[in-house]
Amino acid sequence: MDTEATTDLRRIYAPVDEEMRLLAMFLKEELGSSQPFIWQILQHIAKFRGKQIRPALLFLTSKIGGAETTPDHVKIGAVIELIHTATLVHDDVLDEARLRRNMETVHRRWGERAAVLIGDYIYSRAFHLSTQVPGMAGILSDTTHTICEGELLQIGSRFRPDLDEATYFEIIRKKTAILYAVSCEIGGTLGGLEPDRCERLHDFGLELGMAFQIADDCLDYAGQEALVGKSLGTDLHQGKLTLPLIYLLESVSEAEARWLRGVLSAPLDPVAEARIVDLVRRHGVVPEAFARAEAFVQAGKAVLIETLNGDPGAAAVRESLDMIADYMVRRQR
Amino acid sequence: MDTEATTDLRRIYAPVDEEMRLLAMFLKEELGSSQPFIWQILQHIAKFRGKQIRPALLFLTSKIGGAETTPDHVKIGAVIELIHTATLVHDDVLDEARLRRNMETVHRRWGERAAVLIGDYIYSRAFHLSTQVPGMAGILSDTTHTICEGELLQIGSRFRPDLDEATYFEIIRKKTAILYAVSCEIGGTLGGLEPDRCERLHDFGLELGMAFQIADDCLDYAGQEALVGKSLGTDLHQGKLTLPLIYLLESVSEAEARWLRGVLSAPLDPVAEARIVDLVRRHGVVPEAFARAEAFVQAGKAVLIETLNGDPGAAAVRESLDMIADYMVRRQR
Numbered sequence: 047m048d049t050e051a052t053t054d055l056r057r058i059y060a061p062v063d064e065e066m067r068l069l070a071m072f073l074k075e076e077l078g079s080s081q082p083f084i085w086q087i088l089q090h091i092a093k094f095r096g097k098q099i100r101p102a103l104l105f106l107t108s109k110i111g112g113a114e115t116t117p118d119h120v121k122i123g124a125v126i127e128l129i130h131t132a133t134l135v136h137d138d139v140l141d142e143a144r145l146r147r148n149m150e151t152v153h154r155r156w157g158e159r160a161a162v163l164i165g166d167y168i169y170s171r172a173f174h175l176s177t178q179v180p181g182m183a184g185i186l187s188d189t190t191h192t193i194c195e196g197e198l199l200q201i202g203s204r205f206r207p208d209l210d211e212a213t214y215f216e217i218i219r220k221k222t223a224i225l226y227a228v229s230c231e232i233g234g235t236l237g238g239l240e241p242d243r244c245e246r247l248h249d250f251g252l253e254l255g256m257a258f259q260i261a262d263d264c265l266d267y268a269g270q271e272a273l274v275g276k277s278l279g280t281d282l283h284q285g286k287l288t289l290p291l292i293y294l295l296e297s298v299s300e301a302e303a304r305w306l307r308g309v310l311s312a313p314l315d316p317v318a319e320a321r322i323v324d325l326v327r328r329h330g331v332v333p334e335a336f337a338r339a340e341a342f343v344q345a346g347k348a349v350l351i352e353t354l355n356g357d358p359g360a361a362a363v364r365e366s367l368d369m370i371a372d373y374m375v376r377r378q379r
Numbered sequence: 380m381d382t383e384a385t386t387d388l389r390r391i392y393a394p395v396d397e398e399m400r401l402l403a404m405f406l407k408e409e410l411g412s413s414q415p416f417i418w419q420i421l422q423h424i425a426k427f428r429g430k431q432i433r434p435a436l437l438f439l440t441s442k443i444g445g446a447e448t449t450p451d452h453v454k455i456g457a458v459i460e461l462i463h464t465a466t467l468v469h470d471d472v473l474d475e476a477r478l479r480r481n482m483e484t485v486h487r488r489w490g491e492r493a494a495v496l497i498g499d500y501i502y503s504r505a506f507h508l509s510t511q512v513p514g515m516a517g518i519l520s521d522t523t524h525t526i527c528e529g530e531l532l533q534i535g536s537r538f539r540p541d542l543d544e545a546t547y548f549e550i551i552r553k554k555t556a557i558l559y560a561v562s563c564e565i566g567g568t569l570g571g572l573e574p575d576r577c578e579r580l581h582d583f584g585l586e587l588g589m590a591f592q593i594a595d596d597c598l599d600y601a602g603q604e605a606l607v608g609k610s611l612g613t614d615l616h617q618g619k620l621t622l623p624l625i626y627l628l629e630s631v632s633e634a635e636a637r638w639l640r641g642v643l644s645a646p647l648d649p650v651a652e653a654r655i656v657d658l659v660r661r662h663g664v665v666p667e668a669f670a671r672a673e674a675f676v677q678a679g680k681a682v683l684i685e686t687l688n689g690d691p692g693a694a695a696v697r698e699s700l701d702m703i704a705d706y707m708v709r710r711q712r
Contacts, residue, residue: 158491167528169499170520170521177517201416
């Protein structure tokens with residue numbers, strides 16, 4: 047993470063500083079075990095703590111109505127972060143990733159068996175915690191189910207060069223955007239907003255999550271491993287079609303498209319892979335996809351403006367929510 | 380499964396025939412998806428449907444007090460079977476198993492990525508269903524958490540020839556017996572029994588589950604692959620110490636024990652493996668471990684006799700519960 051982005055985050059999180067501190071304490075407690083072997087893995091996972099954008103969104107949106115933060119807010123913020131953490135741990139197994147935030151992944155260090163199980167361990171801990179706050183377990187288990195569905199759909203569409211933008215959007219809405227959406231929606235619910243306001247916060251989060259995932263997929267072509275802190279260039283290699291490639295197929299000549307569809311239907315050899323990366327650069331499809339992400343950011347901001355209407359707490363969090371929206375695309379460039 | 384065991388099961392399940400039929404219908408519905416790729420994997424998983432002993436225990440214990448079966452009973456029976464199914468799917472990834480009930484495992488057919496995710500998909504579906512019946516989500520997510528803990532403890536004690544019987548019992552209580560215990564406990568709860576009776580049903584299930592896992596671990600040394608329908612002899616190979624080996628270390632000479640501790644501290648070469656299998660046979664430690672399983676069965680039956688006291692529905696299910704206890708050890712010989 048570059049320094050500018052870190053400074054941004056500090057400003058964004060300012061209105062929920064105290065909540066983020068309580069979250070960190072809560073997660074430290076929850077990522078513990080009296081069993082040395084389990085404790086050791088959980089400590090390792092705790093070290094690759096991320097930016098915790100989802101709980102930050104929950105805390106920010108919960109303040110819109112001017113309500114006080116309660117321990118339940120912190121608990122559900124932690125549940126969402128734990129669900130996200132579990133998906134990352136399992137993703138790393140799936141992606142055969144070597145690095146996560148510049149650190150060794152769990153399965154590289156303790157093996158796949160431990161990585162799968164520690165993910166299950168964290169999921170079940172998260173679900174158990176969610177049952178302690180009325181009305182939360184149903185929506186959070188359903189959201190997790192949708193995330194898994196999205197990930198499975200993505201696997202099912204590997205080596206399918208006929209994947210269109212609409213299906214790609216459905217996949218990333220399910221695997222990524224839904225957790226942003228539900229974080230914002232639950233923030234509204236816990237903050238005492240009316241159901242239709244919570245629904246609009248859901249839509250706000252959905253737009254942000256779409257932007258985030260598209261930017262992330264662009265990064266797979268555009269980023270630098272050391273800067274980003276995770277293994278790169280894996281999507282193409284794994285037959286995962288993302289927005290830059292979908293745009294590429296629309297941009298190239300008929301002959302090139304035919305060739306592309308052919309080679310993308312099966313694992314790539316290094317020569318074809320290099321040629322595709324070159325086509326991606328020459329046709330400017332990464333900036334094009336980034337622009338699509340930016341459009342989602344703008345749509346999110348528009349929803350936000352409609353949603354915040356003279357609420358007692360809106361002034362304090364409006365700027366942060368606006369900045370988070372921008373951050374979805376900015377963070378990675 | 381041999382024919383004699385099948386006949387046994389038919390007799391055991393007779394008082395809950397209708398519930399088992401409703402369960403099958405419910406699971407068929409739940410293991411569905413409108414997405415062809417996901418549907419295909421779920422269909423495959425549905426085919427290796429097991430004996431569904433855990434929901435049968437729930438249905439049987441729920442009848443003790445004479446209460447009627449409601450759709451909630453079927454739903455929670457399905458949740459328990461789905462949790463069990465998800466652990467099997469993930470176990471197969473972990474065990475690198477080739478066969479499960481004489482069929483190809485999910486990860487062999489669709490890859491590890493799909494196997495991990497379909498497990499998560501089933502877990503989250505199960506949790507979501509559990510939130511629809513008041514009071515169930517907390518205990519079931521906590522139970523799942525305990526199962527993962529047990530599995531992790533087992534991984535953490537691989538290649539540890541100092542593993543003692545008490546620690547082995549703790550591991551199998553968590554990874555296996557707890558789900559039997561909670562199935563019986565919840566049966567009591569849904570059937571309207573008082574909390575202390577439900578606790579005793581929990582203990583009954585715990586004894587059964589312990590017996591089941593010990594017998595299963597014996598089978599890893601004693602069974603025949605074709606008969607049992609899953610890959611065998613993997614425990615020793617994976618450095619997993621189970622009861623036969625713990626007894627072996629107590630039975631052999633001091634010199635042999637020293638040699639054993641040495642070779643069991645790291646992956647085995649085929650020569651050492653063959654020698655250990657031979658020692659296991661010569662020292663009769665598999666029958667010894669089976670006898671320990673049998674002792675758990677008897678303890679379970681004793682708890683059952685104490686627990687059932689002139690309840691209106693006890694007469695109808697007593698014999699079945701007794702037979703299930705025996706079946707824990709019998710099924711595999």
